[in-house]
Amino acid sequence: MPSIKSAQKILELIGMPDKQCAELPALTLLAMADIDEQATWDRSTNNWIRIHDIIQFVNTNYRKNYAENSRETFRKQAIQHFMQAGIIENNDKATNSPNFRYRITSEFKELIQKFDSVEWEFKLNEFSNSHETLKNKYESKRNLTKIPITINSEGFEFSTGKHNELQKAIIEEFAPRFAQNTEVIYVGDTTNKFLVLNQDRFKELKMEVFAHDKLPDVVLYDKDKNWLYFIEAVTSVGEITPKRIIEIEEITKDCDAGNIYITAFQDFKTYKKFANSIAWETEVWLAESPEHMIHLNGDRFMGPRD
Structure with missing residues (x-):
C-alpha cells in the first residue's frame, strides 16, 4: 500500500x-x-x-x-x-x-x-x-517563451501568457505615463508568485507582507506623493470591485499612504464584459489605448479616494 x-x-x-x-x-x-x-x-x-x-x-x-x-x-x-x-x-x-x-x-x-x-x-x-x-x-x-521585462531598472522574465503580457504593459506602458517615478513593490508570475516583493517597503508602509492572496497583480508606490497604486490585470477574472477594495483597505488599515485603484484590460472589448462590476471611484486603463484613462471618479482624476 x-x-x-x-x-x-x-x-x-x-x-x-x-x-x-x-x-x-x-x-x-x-x-x-x-x-x-x-x-x-x-x-x-x-x-x-x-x-x-x-x-x-x-x-x-x-x-x-x-x-x-x-x-x-x-x-x-x-x-x-x-x-x-x-x-x-x-x-x-x-x-x-x-x-x-x-x-x-x-x-x-x-x-x-x-x-x-x-x-x-x-x-x-x-x-x-x-x-x-x-x-x-x-x-x-x-x-x-519568456517575456523579458525591466522592473525597477533590473531585468526579469515573465512566463508566457496573456495575463503576464498585460502585466508587462502595466509596468512598461501605464506606469511611465500615469504613475511616473513609482517603484514596483509587488508583482507576481505564474511560476513565482513573489517575482518582485519589496518586504522592506511593505514593512515601512505598515502593510501585511504576505497578504499576497489579497494583493492585486501589481502594486506601485510613489514615495514623493505617498501614493499606492493597486492594479489588477484582468484577462478573465479579478476586476476591482467594492469587495476587492474592502480587502485591500484591510491590508492597508495601518498605512497612511493614499490608495489608488486601477483595473487594467488588454482592450475595450474585454473591459465591456466587466464594466458593470467595477467599483466607482476607481480607474480603468486599456493596453490597446495606452495614452488614455477611463475615470470612474466623477470630476476628479487620478488620485487617492477621500
Whole structure:
C-alpha cells in the first residue's frame, strides 16, 4: 500500500533534494496522484488540482491538520521545486484565476504507476536516462517563451501568457505615463508568485507582507506623493470591485499612504464584459489605448479616494 515513506522514496530516487523528500512534499505527491492509504500506486492519476485541494486531500486522507493559510508553505516547499524538476506542470491560467491548476506530467505519472512492481527498475532507469533531456526540453520551452521585462531598472522574465503580457504593459506602458517615478513593490508570475516583493517597503508602509492572496497583480508606490497604486490585470477574472477594495483597505488599515485603484484590460472589448462590476471611484486603463484613462471618479482624476 502507498505510504508517506514510499512517496519519499520515489522523490529520493528521482534525485530530488533532501528537503523535497520530506513529509510535506511526499504528501503533496500523494495528493496530486490521488493516492490515499487504500490505493496502490498503479492507480495514480494526473488530474488538474489546486493547492487548496491538496491541503484538503492530505488532511482528510492522511489525518493531518494543515490550515488553509499554509498554501504558501506547500507552494514553496513542494510545488515550486516539482515545477523546476519538470515532474508537474500548470495550466498557464492567471494565478489569481479560480481555474488555475497543477498536475503531474504524463511521463511522471507513468513512472510512479510502476512503483514497487517488477517493472519499476526498468522504468526508473528509462525515466532517469531521458528525464534530464525532458527537463531541458521543458526549460528550453519556458525560456523560449519568456517575456523579458525591466522592473525597477533590473531585468526579469515573465512566463508566457496573456495575463503576464498585460502585466508587462502595466509596468512598461501605464506606469511611465500615469504613475511616473513609482517603484514596483509587488508583482507576481505564474511560476513565482513573489517575482518582485519589496518586504522592506511593505514593512515601512505598515502593510501585511504576505497578504499576497489579497494583493492585486501589481502594486506601485510613489514615495514623493505617498501614493499606492493597486492594479489588477484582468484577462478573465479579478476586476476591482467594492469587495476587492474592502480587502485591500484591510491590508492597508495601518498605512497612511493614499490608495489608488486601477483595473487594467488588454482592450475595450474585454473591459465591456466587466464594466458593470467595477467599483466607482476607481480607474480603468486599456493596453490597446495606452495614452488614455477611463475615470470612474466623477470630476476628479487620478488620485487617492477621500
